Amino acid sequence: MDRSESLRAGAVRGITFFPWQAYLAALVFIAVLYWLFPGNLLFLTRVAILALLVMSLDLVTGYAGLPTLGHAALFGMGAYGAALCAKHLTGDPLLGLAVASGSGALLALVSGLFLVRYQGLAFLMLTIAVVQVMQNIASKLQSITGGDDGLSGFEVAPVFGRFEFDMFGVTGYWYSMILLLLSFIVLQRIMSSPFGLSCVGIRENRDRMSANGTRIYPQLVKLYVIAGAFAGLAGGISAQVNQIVGLDSMGFELSAEALVMLVLGGTGNLVGAIVGTALFSGIHHFAATANPFHWLFVIGGLLMIVVFLPKGALQLVARRLAGRVLSLFGRHA
């Protein structure tokens, strides 16, 4: 567990691309998880899907510094897109993902053109409004989306015509994990490109970036669309693996949970998004089975502690570990 996580953590510090060993280690890690927890594949699949959503949220909140509580609108759009595609067009999962990603990006474009004009509280409130409006529309269009009952009864064809989605979630596990890894690689590339760095610059100092000649508004719209595409992708995977889309996949609660996960792992850092999701889901999995209110005690206490922890305490620990592991490969962390 430590090995691949901390390898990834080690690569975050200023190294723009990862050594291929890290990706290999991640693949090994995915296989080891599969081998260690054969009974929890559905849970692990959910973690992978949420991690993808949280990484996408990280682009907007972590990199560009715009806290949003409406990210589930993009996720839900992708989920409904993939489900409707499977129901009416084709059962091919990869085509479905393209549709999901496209619909997430489309909603991000339409809402982003309006949203990213604002900052701070106004932006936060407008994103809440967008997710609520979208949820109400989805609930009202019962003939298309199934309303409160959720959208189900669509068939997803086997991946590459070979791997059928089985009830034990084996295919779903590999499907979502591989897609998470691929998305991570792509997003890592995007965010360490000049474009990604300019988004960080916008977060740090808008006026200065503007004086440097960066056009803030188009950059932010572009970033929001990219985030929308990946949130839609996560929604699409969720729809295909679970074979049902509920109204809650477009809800305010999912958005808020995603934000909490992101902050637990650390913002502005894609590895943090994955670690935070795993941490949150893990605690949720064990605490909530006992009593949902115990869960609130735990997460509430955890959130309060995170704020008062000295800055970078978790990162320091991760860095130490990463240094040890990297030295095994003969590298200096």
Place this chain on the structure above:
Amino acid sequence: MLQLSNILIDGVVYGMVLFVISVGLSVTMGLMRFINLAHGAFAMAGGYLAAWLIREQGFPFFAGLALAIAATMALAAVLEAFVFRRLYARTELQQVLFTIGFTFFFIASVNFLAGAYIQQIPLPAWLQGSITLGARTLPTQRVLVAAMGLGVVLLLWLLIVRTRFGIWLRASVDNSAMSSSLGINIRLVQCATFAFGAGLAALGGVLGAELMPLEPYYPLKYLVLMLVVVAVGGLGSVSGTLCAALLLGIVDTASKYLASGFGNFFFYAAMILLLALRPHGILRRR
């Protein structure tokens, strides 16, 4: 015509409740730049304390209400002095996280202490009937809520415009560093404002108990509502919050009467429109 007046009356009553609950949040956010998502917890604390005092301990309605508000204010003052004060200098995200964590913790504690069912606040006999005003008959409780809402507006106006504390408060909202160097005790203003806002929230929690039932998830369920009112009204603006609360209350009530199938659609659509036109508050042109 009857429907229109129904919508207006219910909308105004609802708006008054929204105003009383949210105005404290608006002032703390404007004054301290502190995003306090735990504000709903104070409304719930007031409601639960009032329910406990009146139902279990046999206090008369108004005595229980006053005690509950006083206790909530004391709780808020203590929390402000020891905990929340340390968050003022933090980033928005950290404030949001801490206060939402606090809210979760509060929900779990309340559930642990009082159970997961809805708390009823028993009304005295003279509040249960209805009252005839001109051509209309209205439930007395609604009239009381509207009257107390107006009372709060008047009280706040007097406090802010007519007292020395009001001068300090306005000066601190405009520029806290400058006010501090002019000898205003900023810490006192902050703490008193926070406690006073929490007290108003407690009052709103009790008055609005019929419209917003008191249950453990109360602070999360109505949090977004409060934030919408504050954001539309503009941070730190009492009159803006009043306008926003009345307007949104009427819109929400109208959409419930006329288009119930759409859920909250019109409420949020109205909010998007208002925020897009006036991102700094409904009464501020900039």
